[in-house]
Amino acid sequence: MTAIVEARALHKRYGRRPALTDCTLSVPAGSVVGLVGPNGAGKSTLLQLACGLLTPTAGTIEVFGAPPGQLARVGFVAQDTPLYPALTVADHLRLGARLNPRWDAALAERRVRQAGLDPAQKAGRLSGGQRAQLALALAVAKRPELLLLDEPVAALDPLARRAFLQGLMEFVSEAEPQATVVLSSHLLSDLERVCDHLIVLADSRVRAQGGIDDLLATHFRLTTARRDADTLPAALHVLRAEHTERQSTFTVRAEAPVDDPSWVMEPLGLEDLVLHHMSAAETTGPTDTRPAPEPQR
Numbered sequence: 501m502t503a504i505v506e507a508r509a510l511h512k513r514y515g516r517r518p519a520l521t522d523c524t525l526s527v528p529a530g531s532v533v534g535l536v537g538p539n540g541a542g543k544s545t546l547l548q549l550a551c552g553l554l555t556p557t558a559g560t561i562e563v564f565g566a567p568p569g570q571l572a573r574v575g576f577v578a579q580d581t582p583l584y585p586a587l588t589v590a591d592h593l594r595l596g597a598r599l600n601p602r603w604d605a606a607l608a609e610r611r612v613r614q615a616g617l618d619p620a621q622k623a624g625r626l627s628g629g630q631r632a633q634l635a636l637a638l639a640v641a642k643r644p645e646l647l648l649l650d651e652p653v654a655a656l657d658p659l660a661r662r663a664f665l666q667g668l669m670e671f672v673s674e675a676e677p678q679a680t681v682v683l684s685s686h687l688l689s690d691l692e693r694v695c696d697h698l699i700v701l702a703d704s705r706v707r708a709q710g711g712i713d714d715l716l717a718t719h720f721r722l723t724t725a726r727r728d729a730d731t732l733p734a735a736l737h738v739l740r741a742e743h744t745e746r747q748s749t750f751t752v753r754a755e756a757p758v759d760d761p762s763w764v765m766e767p768l769g770l771e772d773l774v775l776h777h778m779s780a781a782e783t784t785g786p787t788d789t790r791p792a793p794e795p796q797r
């Protein structure tokens with residue numbers, strides 16, 4: 501599968517502060533990728549590296565198989581949705597038309613109309629959510645092959661958020677079906693609705709990545725009478741272990757469920773999966789460090 505964004509051993513530091521550490525990841529062509537992680541995980545840094553606003557400290561990042569910077573092919577909506585405060589909504593559309601060879605004026609106007617924006621309103625007088633809507637309209641009207649959105653729905657009310665995500669899905673399903681989208685968000689339910697791939701960053705590192713269906717098919721919760729993680733079969737890679745007096749619950753990664761009468765193994769939902777990868781680096785260390793007794797069968 502062709503990768504539109506490919507990072508290898510990518511590091512980014514701000515002074516002595518690591519923002520990305522040894523990140524190797526790939527964004528497949530035509531995918532809609534959700535980028536998730538706690539505050540400060542490195543999501544904005546990754547998006548800014550992908551559009552060439554930042555340069556790596558070490559390692560490489562390639563977009564369309566070359567160093568980032570092919571701006572005509574990339575739409576980027578930064579977290580703070582920078583616009584020209586003194587220019588009106590209509591001015592922004594005119595500017596977009598001048599600057600972008602593939603500008604789709606009809607699409608821009610439709611997005612602005614659907615978002616209920618007044619073309620005569622100055623951008624500096626728009627609310628945070630309205631600014632985000634205008635920034636998205638400008639980004640999609642470029643007809644980019646790669647659309648990078650940094651927390652685009654953070655400032656939107658629930659109705660506007662739904663409209664925004666619908667607009668995004670229209671863009672990828674109708675206007676630009678070959679487009680690849682990477683969007684960061686803390687709202688997992690939104691990501692589950694629109695994304696087919698996921699990258700989980702935590703503490704500057706990639707903790708999980710892949711197709712959402714594949715991730716869901718390989719992550720399980722296993723509940724059993726209290727036992728040590730190292731008594732489980734090697735095919736089960738234990739991500740987390742929690743024990744009560746009598747019971748052990750393991751979050752595991754496995755190619756397929758492993759049947760055993762002594763335990764119950766059920767698929768992990770997306771939210772639990774992401775929270776596990778976000779909350780800690782992979783660990784086989786139990787939360788409760790007391791040694792577990794022999795399994796009771």
Ligand SMILES: Nc1ncnc2c1ncn2[C@@H]1O[C@H](COP(=O)(O)OP(=O)(O)OP(=O)(O)O)[C@@H](O)[C@H]1O
Pocket residue numbers: 514517518519537538539540541542543544545546
């Ligand atoms: N310009 C900067 N100068 C110094 N440190 C920075 C700068 N930008 C980001 N950082 C640091 O780099 C790390 C990653 O920041 P980044 O903004 O990429 O995270 P994020 O995952 O987008 O966070 P959030 O969800 O809060 O937006 C953080 O520790 C942050 O403090």
